[in-house]
Amino acid sequence: MKLGRVVATVVSTIASPIFEGRTLLLCDLVDERGELSGGYLIAVDTVGAGAGELVLILDEGNSARQIVGEKTGPLRTVVVGIVDDVELGEPGRSAGAAG
Amino acid sequence: MQLARVIGTVVATIKAPGLEGVRLLIVQPLTRELTATGSPVVAADAVHMAGPAEVVYIVGAREAAEAMEDRFVPVDHAIVGIVDAVNPIRGDRQ
Numbered sequence: 001m002k003l004g005r006v007v008a009t010v011v012s013t014i015a016s017p018i019f020e021g022r023t024l025l026l027c028d029l030v031d032e033r034g035e036l037s038g039g040y041l042i043a044v045d046t047v048g049a050g051a052g053e054l055v056l057i058l059d060e061g062n063s064a065r066q067i068v069g070e071k072t073g074p075l076r077t078v079v080v081g082i083v084d085d086v087e088l089g090e091p092g093r094s095a096g097a098a099g
Numbered sequence: 100m101q102l103a104r105v106i107g108t109v110v111a112t113i114k115a116p117g118l119e120g121v122r123l124l125i126v127q128p129l130t131r132e133l134t135a136t137g138s139p140v141v142a143a144d145a146v147h148m149a150g151p152a153e154v155v156y157i158v159g160a161r162e163a164a165e166a167m168e169d170r171f172v173p174v175d176h177a178i179v180g181i182v183d184a185v186n187p188i189r190g191d192r193q
Contacts, residue, residue, distance in 0.1 A: 006188065007131065007187060007188070008131065008185050008186055008187045008188060009185075009186045009188060010102075010156065010180075010182055010184075010185050010186075011182070011183040011184040011185075011186060012156070012180040012181060012182055012183055013181070013183055014146050014148050014180065014181040015146065015179060015180030015181070016145055016146065016166050016179040016180065019179070019180055024100075024156075024180075026102075026131055026185060028131070040101075040130075040131050041100065041101070042100035042101065042102070042156050043100070050188060051188055051189065052188070052189070061160070061161055061162040061165065072165055072170060073165055073166075074145065074158045074162045074163065074165040074166030074177060074179045075158075075162065075165075076100065076158055076159075076160065076162040077100055077158075
C-alpha cells in the first residue's frame, strides 16, 4: 500500500461499468513524512475520504475488487483508509522523541 | 490509474488472437496538471468512445485485460474512462 494525499476528484460520465456510482479521487503520492514523492494515482474511494486527507492507497487488482465486492472488472486502485498519524522510528515512540 | 491524452491511433491488421476489433490508441500519460509526462503507450479503448485529444484515464497491468469484453486478451494498458473534469478540492493541509 502507498500513502497519498487527496487533491482532486475526477468526474467521468463514460467509464467501465465497475466505476459507475463510485467516486474517483486523484491522490498525490507522498512519503512517510507527508512530503510529495512525485507522481499520483487515481483511486476509487471506499472510505469517504476527501479534502486534503492523508490516505492509504491499495494498488493491486484482486484485493481492490474484493473490497468493492466485484469478481471482475478493470479496478486496481482504491483508497482503503484514512491515516490518523504516521509514527517513525521505534514502534510506540513518536518521530520527534529523542533517546 | 493515470490520466492520459489520446494522441493517435494504431492500425494493425495482423494481431494476436483476441485483439480483433479492439481499438488501439496511442495515449500520452499526463501529470495531474495535464502536462505530458513519460513516454506514450498504446492502450486498448475499453470504453469504445475515446476520441482524438480527449483526456482519459488508463489502467495498466492485468487490470487492463479485465476491461475488455474477453478478459483473456494480450492487453497491458486500457482506457477505462473519459475524463469530464478534474476538480481540485481544498483541504486544510494543502
